[in-house]
Amino acid sequence: MSTIAKALQLLDLFSDSQPQMGLSDAQRLTGRDKATVHRHLSALEEAGFLEQDASTRAYRLGPALTRLAGMRARTVPEVEMVRTVVDTLSRTAGELVHVSRLQGFDLVDVYHAEQHDHPVRVSFDAYGLPPLFATSSGKAYLAYSPGGVLDLALADPRTWLPGAEAPDKGALLTELKSIARRGYARNRDALRLGVSSVAIPVFDAAARATATCSIAYPTSRGGNAAETRLARLLMSHGCDITEAMGGAVPPDVQSIWTPSRERAAS
Structure with a gap:
């Protein structure tokens, strides 16, 4: 699996029951080493696919996904x-x-x-x-x-x-x-x-x-x-x-x- 695919796969960890998660949660759920998971989370945040709560440092789905979902609904x-x-x-x-x-x-x-x-x-x-x-x-x-x-x-x-x-x-x-x-x-x-x-x-x-x-x-x-x-x-x-x-x-x-x-x- 490519590095990009592994990073994007982290988005599937979020759900109604788990709308936010920290670095340790993501590392535990994926079984990958913490440094790699942190690098992937940071890349997703930089691209707008995730955003990080300033007080808790937990990650949640970002605004880029809303834009892409809306575009797909309009064009497909x-x-x-x-x-x-x-x-x-x-x-x-x-x-x-x-x-x-x-x-x-x-x-x-x-x-x-x-x-x-x-x-x-x-x-x-x-x-x-x-x-x-x-x-x-x-x-x-x-x-x-x-x-x-x-x-x-x-x-x-x-x-x-x-x-x-x-x-x-x-x-x-x-x-x-x-x-x-x-x-x-x-x-x-x-x-x-x-x-x-x-x-x-x-x-x-x-x-x-x-x-x-x-x-x-x-x-x-x-x-x-x-x-x-x-x-x-x-x-x-x-x-x-x-x-x-x-x-x-x-x-x-x-x-x-x-x-x-x-x-x-x-």
């Missing part, structure tokens, strides 16, 4: 392209729907919608970075990625459940093959007790998995019947979501997502 219409499809899907499902893009092995929110009136909802942190192997989105991505991606993901402890050991590769391979045959990934009470989800991959223009779309719902809302209904609904919108993001669904995946009666009529 990704959210606007996918908004209509996701809003419609959420209204039909009656649940939380979210599209995430893979940034390294982090699932970064692109857009999410809750177009329903259920009093019991799934809480969603748009700025949180859930571990890849604990989510249906992460598994959906891995199931449609080249084999070497799984080894790289397993080697990064940030993709594991907090406090857990590395996932078993053999069991994962079996699960990922099932996902590829089925057309969607599923999770039940894995990341959070009482929350289930189904997810599909979203493909880029070269038909490579690059993002995911997931429906999350309270486990109490239903068992296998709810999963089947929501998975079918999600897959029926899979081509629309990929096309809205400028991509193309591989023919074999499209065949799985298309109900047999529709294939027979075409």
